Amino acid sequence: xRIDIVTLFPEMFEGFLTGSLLGDAREAGILDVRxxxxxxxxxxxxxxxxxxxFGGGPGMLLMPGPVVACVEAVQSDPSAAAxxxxxxxxxxxxxxxxxxxxxxxxxxxLVLVCGRYEGFxxxxxxxxxxxxxxxxDYVLSGGEPAAMVVIDAVARLVPGVLxxxxxxxxxxxxGAERLVEGPQYTRPREFRGLEVPExxxxxxxxxxxxxxxxxxxxxxxxxGSDAEPRGATSQPDTRQTERSMP
Ligand code: 6GU
Numbered sequence: 001x002r003i004d005i006v007t008l009f010p011e012m013f014e015g016f017l018t019g020s021l022l023g024d025a026r027e028a029g030i031l032d033v034r035x036x037x038x039x040x041x042x043x044x045x046x047x048x049x050x051x052x053x054f055g056g057g058p059g060m061l062l063m064p065g066p067v068v069a070c071v072e073a074v075q076s077d078p079s080a081a082a083x084x085x086x087x088x089x090x091x092x093x094x095x096x097x098x099x100x101x102x103x104x105x106x107x108x109x110l111v112l113v114c115g116r117y118e119g120f121x122x123x124x125x126x127x128x129x130x131x132x133x134x135x136x137d138y139v140l141s142g143g144e145p146a147a148m149v150v151i152d153a154v155a156r157l158v159p160g161v162l163x164x165x166x167x168x169x170x171x172x173x174x175g176a177e178r179l180v181e182g183p184q185y186t187r188p189r190e191f192r193g194l195e196v197p198e199x200x201x202x203x204x205x206x207x208x209x210x211x212x213x214x215x216x217x218x219x220x221x222x223x224g225s226d227a228e229p230r231g232a233t234s235q236p237d238t239r240q241t242e243r244s245m246p
Contacts, residue, residue, distance in 0.1 A: 001158050007035055090133075
């Protein structure tokens with residue numbers, strides 16, 4: 001899988017991409033992740049990439065010229081087979097969930113564009129046929145941490161990236177049931193007076209499987225069923241229904 005990242009801060013990705021999971025996958029040739037510096041596509045004496053919004057308002061917007069030029073340069077790289085699915089990371093985008101992560105993991109190539117300032121000129125999305133993704137209802141100062149979240153979640157579903165394929169399949173939120181995982185324990189058997197539940201050390205695999213299913217169902221109920229936000233079923237919903245994010 002190939003992932004290109006368009007960003008004003010390529011150095012933010014250095015530690016992330018050389019860390020254990022992604023570093024190993026890149027070395028093994030399973031994942032090819034390439035940050036590209038948007039500033040290289042700025043024009044003019046001041047290497048400008050952002051400007052004030054027409055009509056007034058706070059902050060600065062990424063200009064269409066440099067972003068479109070950078071994405072088009074990245075897409076025309078003959079070493080990549082597909083042009084890639086172009087994704088703008090912005091708080092007003094489609095919320096990321098595991099179903100979307102699974103969809104993205106099936107793509108041969110992604111181009112992730114990190115926003116800065118107040119966002120993107122609207123013609124960027126139009127020109128590139130891009131989609132927009134958000135990682136949650138809060139505002140980050142830039143799309144870079146969101147791109148890392150997307151890459152982490154997607155990469156671990158790419159075959160060969162995780163050592164043990166079963167661990168991705170058994171995760172919370174994967175598969176049809178969307179159960180939250182129940183509690184798990186490792187050594188020691190007793191920690192500060194807290195014992196590992198007897199069933200887990202019993203060696204009775206049917207009992208263990210049943211206990212785990214019950215615990216997962218209970219954890220799912222406590223969280224607010226079906227992977228809804230915490231408390232969504234136990235309290236009247238007073239959150240705003242309109243997305244009021246920038
Ligand atoms: Cl993708 N970008 C920014 N700037 N803030 C966010 C976000 C993205 N997702 C949630 N908040």
